[in-house]
Amino acid sequence: MATSDNTHVPASNVVRVTIPASVAYNFDSITKVTQTVLGKLGCLGCHSGRDIRFIIEDNFAVDEKLNVFPNINNVGNELAR
Amino acid sequence: MNSPVDELGIGLICFPGMETAVQSLSGHIDLVEIEPQTSWFTESPESDSFRFDPQFAATLIAMPQPKVFHGVGFPIGSTLLPPKSHFETLNAHIDAVKPIYTSEHLSFNRYCNTEGSVHQTNFLLPPLQNQKGVETAVRAIHHYKQQTGKPFAFETGVNYLRCRPDEMEDGEFIARIAEESDAYILLDLHNLLANQLNGRQPVNDLLQQLPAERIIEIHLAGGSWYQDYYLDAHSGVSSPELLALTDTIVRDLPCLKSIVFEVLPDYFGQGFTESDLRRQLEAMKKIWDHRNATAAHRRRYERIKSRRPVDNSLIPEVWEFALGNIANSGSNEDIPLQHELLQDPGVAIIRNLIFEFRASMLVSGLKMTCRLVKLQMGTQRFHQLLKDYCATHESEIFGYASALRFAKFLEEQQLNIPYLQGMLDFELSAAQTYIDGKIRTLHLSFDPFLLLDNLVHWQNPPPQLSSTIQYQVEIHPDAPITDKDALLRFNAVAHM
Numbered sequence: 001m002a003t004s005d006n007t008h009v010p011a012s013n014v015v016r017v018t019i020p021a022s023v024a025y026n027f028d029s030i031t032k033v034t035q036t037v038l039g040k041l042g043c044l045g046c047h048s049g050r051d052i053r054f055i056i057e058d059n060f061a062v063d064e065k066l067n068v069f070p071n072i073n074n075v076g077n078e079l080a081r
Numbered sequence: 082m083n084s085p086v087d088e089l090g091i092g093l094i095c096f097p098g099m100e101t102a103v104q105s106l107s108g109h110i111d112l113v114e115i116e117p118q119t120s121w122f123t124e125s126p127e128s129d130s131f132r133f134d135p136q137f138a139a140t141l142i143a144m145p146q147p148k149v150f151h152g153v154g155f156p157i158g159s160t161l162l163p164p165k166s167h168f169e170t171l172n173a174h175i176d177a178v179k180p181i182y183t184s185e186h187l188s189f190n191r192y193c194n195t196e197g198s199v200h201q202t203n204f205l206l207p208p209l210q211n212q213k214g215v216e217t218a219v220r221a222i223h224h225y226k227q228q229t230g231k232p233f234a235f236e237t238g239v240n241y242l243r244c245r246p247d248e249m250e251d252g253e254f255i256a257r258i259a260e261e262s263d264a265y266i267l268l269d270l271h272n273l274l275a276n277q278l279n280g281r282q283p284v285n286d287l288l289q290q291l292p293a294e295r296i297i298e299i300h301l302a303g304g305s306w307y308q309d310y311y312l313d314a315h316s317g318v319s320s321p322e323l324l325a326l327t328d329t330i331v332r333d334l335p336c337l338k339s340i341v342f343e344v345l346p347d348y349f350g351q352g353f354t355e356s357d358l359r360r361q362l363e364a365m366k367k368i369w370d371h372r373n374a375t376a377a378h379r380r381r382y383e384r385i386k387s388r389r390p391v392d393n394s395l396i397p398e399v400w401e402f403a404l405g406n407i408a409n410s411g412s413n414e415d416i417p418l419q420h421e422l423l424q425d426p427g428v429a430i431i432r433n434l435i436f437e438f439r440a441s442m443l444v445s446g447l448k449m450t451c452r453l454v455k456l457q458m459g460t461q462r463f464h465q466l467l468k469d470y471c472a473t474h475e476s477e478i479f480g481y482a483s484a485l486r487f488a489k490f491l492e493e494q495q496l497n498i499p500y501l502q503g504m505l506d507f508e509l510s511a512a513q514t515y516i517d518g519k520i521r522t523l524h525l526s527f528d529p530f531l532l533l534d535n536l537v538h539w540q541n542p543p544p545q546l547s548s549t550i551q552y553q554v555e556i557h558p559d560a561p562i563t564d565k566d567a568l569l570r571f572n573a574v575a576h577m
Binding site for chain 2 (some may be wrong): 013014015016017018019020021022024043048049050051052053054055056057058060061062063064065066068071
């Protein structure tokens with residue numbers, strides 16, 4: 001849970017981390033190439049087709065028992081092959 | 082009067098994220114086209130003020146090629162003119178990047194309902210094709226030209242609807258707007274081929290109705306099929322059919338200044354490579370060399386006016402409300418126009434595409450938050466959550482405004498998902514800092530990087546990441562950095 005008050009936490013129990021906004025907002029970029037931050041915050045580009053970002057996120061599916069598995073029939077996976 | 086434009090050559094639309102490809106293929110690119118609003122920010126869903134990203138602008142300015150602006154988000158086929166703040170930002174952006182001319186789309190993406198409130202569709206919809214539709218576009222173009230003072234071209238749009246028996250033909254509609262507004266035409270041949278493949282006017286018939294001397298730019302792209310419709314997807318290289326068609330057309334265009342290729346950055350890494358882009362640009366160069374090759378007396382495209390009768394009784398405001406409302410999944414069968422449009426199978430395509438646009442914006446705007454929710458709820462329930470959201474909440478054209486609205490919705494759902502609030506705060510704070518440059522500090526009762534590491538690898542986080550240790554995460558502004566640098570910087574600044 002996020003909190004703005006940690007005054008009751010002993011200083012020795014506080015981990016301080018500094019992180020650039022572009023990394024924090026684009027954490028995936030540490031492990032693989034993705035869009036830049038701008039592409040996520042700005043106006044949608046011009047096209048009248050399918051926006052595949054939703055489809056790409058569906059490359060992994062999660063079933064009712066919360067098992068995670070590759071969604072091999074997904075369009076995003078087909079594009080990646 | 083539109084000022085004359087010099088010959089430019091082969092171009093590429095450069096989105097944020099494509100800078101490296103543009104620089105690497107610089108020798109194949111004569112001009113860089115930019116969709117300015119893709120690098121603009123808004124502060125909130127309620128805000129109508131914008132500002133452009135100075136870092137991306139600086140990157141563009143440093144590129145040696147001339148620039149052209151291709152507007153998105155505020156098309157000229159609409160009765161609703163863009164807000165004053167749009168032109169203030171656009172003009173500041175023009176002053177910085179100095180494009181030779183600007184263009185926009187012959188479409189609409191906003192409508193006013195019967196109570197007078199304005200709604201977004203997040204999709205470029207076709208305007209009403211009669212004389213009142215012509216006048217609407219002419220008014221918007223005059224306004225655009227007056228506000229920017231730059232030469233102006235409008236793009237021929239894609240239209241997934243069937244032809245209506247009493248509407249103006251596509252070519253005639255485009256021609257009248259160009260003539261009555263004294264605008265140039267940006268001939269998007271991929272759009273026009275999509276329209277032809279989906280049952281609308283054949284490209285060559287359409288060209289026969291155009292004033293060819295007004296065509297200064299051609300757009301090419303790649304598309305894909307979806308439920309028997311050919312989509313203007315910008316998903317890869319142009320088909321041999323489109324390249325062959327373009328090669329025959331450019332020979333008869335006397336004033337062509339450029340051929341520009343469009344591909345979305347999302348497709349890089351999804352099968353589309355820099356080699357593909359190079360081959361595309363090389364093919365376009367060969368076509369470019371055939372421009373205006375036909376002797377004047379043998380040119381095929383001399384404007385022939387359509388004689389088809391047109392019903393001018395319908396007004397654009399009614400059309401925009403009917404189609405916009407239906408596109409946004411509303412429907413009122415009692416209204417004859419809405420009833421008519423609902424019989425068109427293209428409406429279902431538009432609705433599906435709009436849902437994917439909106440969902441894409443959400444899952445990329447709050448990527449790790451959405452992944453956490455999906456991992457904890459399952460795909461089916463997560464998709465239902467997105468559908469519920471889209472059915473009950475306004476659409477936004479800016480990513481950050483969209484993320485803010487969805488974050489509020491998630492909080493209201495009381496989903497009881499561990500770490501959800503912290504993850505939301507983390508992503509929203511990072512976005513806000515990226516936009517306004519102000520340092521933000523978050524206090525979390527769990528290790529955010531262990532959680533993020535799980536989410537990046539599609540693993541459900543362990544039930545208890547929480548501990549007696551508090552994590553104080555300071556998010557500070559930075560210049561855009563490469564992915565390789567990102568890891569180094571992150572590692573370099575974490576400390577206890």
